[in-house]
Amino acid sequence: MRALSEVAHLERTRNYLRPGDVTVAVRLWRDHVRRPERQHWHDYELGNVHWYCCGNPLEARALLETVMNVMSPRGARELRKIINRLDAAYGVPPPPYDGEGG
16 A cells, blocks of 8 residues: 555654554544444533543544645545545545545
């Protein structure tokens, strides 16, 4: 998978990323979108104190968007395919991207 090598390169060369950050962000977002809707409402109404220790999935999703924006079109397309499936499970409408990856 071309995206994996590109992500590894970005994690080594960008000052806002550390090795493994993108993997953690994908895991956080995946785990978040698979939670029952009632738990999402609980987080919205009362906040989620676990996010302080374990990572905020909404910040993780924002990081993934940033990473996809700096990747090559081909690499971003591979990662975006995974993220779009997760977004669809969460109910986020797909972004209006053109067929060329951006």
